Amino acid sequence: MLGMLLNDKECKEMAYVLRKELDEMLFDLSDQRLNQDIRKSIDKRYKTIFQMYARFAPQKELSKYVRNGRYKETNN
Template identity: 80%
Template sequence: MLGMLFNEKECKELDYVLRKELDEMLFDLSDQRLDQDIRNAIANRYKTVFRMYARFAPQKELSKYARNSKLSQFKQ
Protein backbone atom coordinates (compact mmCIF):
# COMPACT_ATOMS: atom_id res chain seq x y z
CA MET A 1 0.00 0.00 0.00
CA LEU A 2 1.32 3.41 -0.93
CA GLY A 3 0.26 6.70 0.54
CA MET A 4 0.36 10.02 -1.24
CA LEU A 5 -0.32 13.57 -0.17
CA PHE A 6 -1.94 15.95 -2.62
CA ASN A 7 -2.78 19.60 -2.30
CA GLU A 8 -6.23 20.85 -3.34
CA LYS A 9 -5.19 21.68 -6.90
CA GLU A 10 -3.62 18.25 -7.39
CA CYS A 11 -6.74 16.53 -6.02
CA LYS A 12 -8.91 18.38 -8.52
CA GLU A 13 -6.55 17.45 -11.34
CA LEU A 14 -6.52 13.78 -10.33
CA ASP A 15 -10.32 13.83 -10.14
CA TYR A 16 -10.48 15.33 -13.64
CA VAL A 17 -7.99 12.86 -15.11
CA LEU A 18 -9.74 9.83 -13.64
CA ARG A 19 -13.18 11.01 -14.78
CA LYS A 20 -11.93 11.61 -18.32
CA GLU A 21 -10.27 8.20 -18.38
CA LEU A 22 -13.48 6.54 -17.18
CA ASP A 23 -15.48 8.42 -19.83
CA GLU A 24 -13.08 7.31 -22.54
CA MET A 25 -13.19 3.69 -21.45
CA LEU A 26 -17.01 3.72 -21.31
CA PHE A 27 -17.02 5.07 -24.85
CA ASP A 28 -14.64 2.32 -25.97
CA LEU A 29 -16.69 -0.37 -24.25
CA SER A 30 -19.77 0.75 -26.16
CA ASP A 31 -17.94 0.35 -29.49
CA GLN A 32 -19.14 -2.98 -30.90
CA ARG A 33 -16.37 -3.00 -33.52
CA LEU A 34 -13.71 -3.77 -30.94
CA ASP A 35 -12.51 -7.34 -30.47
CA GLN A 36 -13.83 -9.14 -27.39
CA ASP A 37 -10.32 -9.59 -25.95
CA ILE A 38 -9.71 -5.85 -26.20
CA ARG A 39 -13.05 -5.10 -24.59
CA ASN A 40 -12.23 -7.46 -21.72
CA ALA A 41 -8.88 -5.73 -21.19
CA ILE A 42 -10.61 -2.34 -21.15
CA ALA A 43 -13.22 -3.64 -18.70
CA ASN A 44 -10.50 -4.89 -16.34
CA ARG A 45 -8.70 -1.56 -16.52
CA TYR A 46 -12.00 0.23 -15.95
CA LYS A 47 -12.47 -1.68 -12.69
CA THR A 48 -9.06 -0.58 -11.45
CA VAL A 49 -9.52 3.09 -12.36
CA PHE A 50 -13.06 3.06 -10.95
CA ARG A 51 -11.78 1.74 -7.61
CA MET A 52 -9.19 4.53 -7.56
CA TYR A 53 -11.88 7.12 -8.27
CA ALA A 54 -14.20 5.59 -5.67
CA ARG A 55 -11.72 6.34 -2.89
CA PHE A 56 -12.46 10.06 -2.95
CA ALA A 57 -15.43 10.71 -5.23
CA PRO A 58 -18.80 11.72 -3.78
CA GLN A 59 -21.50 9.04 -4.04
CA LYS A 60 -23.52 11.11 -6.51
CA GLU A 61 -20.55 11.41 -8.87
CA LEU A 62 -19.60 7.79 -8.39
CA SER A 63 -23.02 6.56 -9.47
CA LYS A 64 -22.47 8.12 -12.91
CA TYR A 65 -19.62 5.69 -13.55
CA ALA A 66 -20.92 2.54 -11.87
CA ARG A 67 -21.37 -0.33 -14.32
CA ASN A 68 -23.69 -3.25 -13.87
CA SER A 69 -21.33 -6.11 -14.65
CA LYS A 70 -24.16 -8.59 -15.26
CA LEU A 71 -25.80 -6.32 -17.83
CA SER A 72 -22.51 -5.52 -19.54
CA GLN A 73 -21.81 -9.25 -19.95
CA PHE A 74 -25.02 -9.68 -21.92
CA LYS A 75 -24.34 -6.65 -24.13
CA GLN A 76 -21.02 -8.06 -25.31
Protein backbone atom coordinates (compact mmCIF):
# COMPACT_ATOMS: atom_id res chain seq x y z
CA MET A 1 0.00 0.00 0.00
CA LEU A 2 1.18 3.48 -0.86
CA GLY A 3 0.15 6.60 1.04
CA MET A 4 0.18 10.25 0.05
CA LEU A 5 -0.29 13.46 1.96
CA LEU A 6 -2.15 16.08 -0.03
CA ASN A 7 -3.24 19.55 0.95
CA ASP A 8 -6.76 20.79 0.18
CA LYS A 9 -5.82 22.32 -3.17
CA GLU A 10 -4.08 19.12 -4.27
CA CYS A 11 -7.10 17.03 -3.22
CA LYS A 12 -9.37 19.20 -5.34
CA GLU A 13 -7.01 18.90 -8.30
CA MET A 14 -6.78 15.11 -7.92
CA ALA A 15 -10.57 14.84 -7.76
CA TYR A 16 -10.84 16.97 -10.90
CA VAL A 17 -8.34 14.81 -12.81
CA LEU A 18 -10.09 11.60 -11.76
CA ARG A 19 -13.52 13.02 -12.63
CA LYS A 20 -12.34 13.99 -16.11
CA GLU A 21 -10.85 10.53 -16.63
CA LEU A 22 -14.14 8.91 -15.57
CA ASP A 23 -16.03 11.15 -17.99
CA GLU A 24 -13.72 10.16 -20.82
CA MET A 25 -14.08 6.46 -20.07
CA LEU A 26 -17.88 6.75 -19.93
CA PHE A 27 -17.77 8.38 -23.34
CA ASP A 28 -15.57 5.56 -24.67
CA LEU A 29 -17.85 2.90 -23.19
CA SER A 30 -20.81 4.41 -25.00
CA ASP A 31 -19.00 4.06 -28.35
CA GLN A 32 -20.51 0.98 -29.99
CA ARG A 33 -17.67 0.77 -32.52
CA LEU A 34 -15.20 -0.51 -29.92
CA ASN A 35 -14.84 -4.26 -29.74
CA GLN A 36 -15.73 -6.22 -26.62
CA ASP A 37 -12.14 -6.78 -25.46
CA ILE A 38 -11.40 -3.06 -25.47
CA ARG A 39 -14.66 -2.32 -23.66
CA LYS A 40 -13.82 -4.89 -20.97
CA SER A 41 -10.39 -3.32 -20.54
CA ILE A 42 -11.92 0.15 -20.18
CA ASP A 43 -14.49 -1.25 -17.74
CA LYS A 44 -11.76 -2.74 -15.54
CA ARG A 45 -9.85 0.53 -15.53
CA TYR A 46 -13.06 2.45 -14.82
CA LYS A 47 -13.63 0.42 -11.66
CA THR A 48 -10.12 1.21 -10.41
CA ILE A 49 -10.39 4.94 -11.13
CA PHE A 50 -13.88 5.03 -9.58
CA GLN A 51 -12.51 3.54 -6.35
CA MET A 52 -9.80 6.19 -6.30
CA TYR A 53 -12.34 8.95 -6.93
CA ALA A 54 -14.54 7.62 -4.13
CA ARG A 55 -11.81 8.58 -1.66
CA PHE A 56 -12.01 12.24 -2.68
CA ALA A 57 -15.58 12.86 -3.75
CA PRO A 58 -18.63 13.66 -1.65
CA GLN A 59 -21.47 11.14 -1.89
CA LYS A 60 -23.60 13.42 -4.07
CA GLU A 61 -20.81 13.78 -6.65
CA LEU A 62 -19.97 10.09 -6.51
CA SER A 63 -23.50 9.07 -7.43
CA LYS A 64 -23.06 10.70 -10.84
CA TYR A 65 -20.46 8.08 -11.79
CA VAL A 66 -22.17 4.92 -10.57
CA ARG A 67 -22.68 2.82 -13.70
CA ASN A 68 -25.71 0.70 -12.83
CA GLY A 69 -27.51 1.42 -16.11
CA ARG A 70 -25.22 3.44 -18.33
CA TYR A 71 -23.28 0.60 -19.89
CA LYS A 72 -24.99 -2.39 -21.38
CA GLU A 73 -22.68 -5.19 -22.35
CA THR A 74 -23.20 -6.44 -25.88
CA ASN A 75 -22.02 -9.71 -27.35
CA ASN A 76 -20.26 -8.71 -30.56
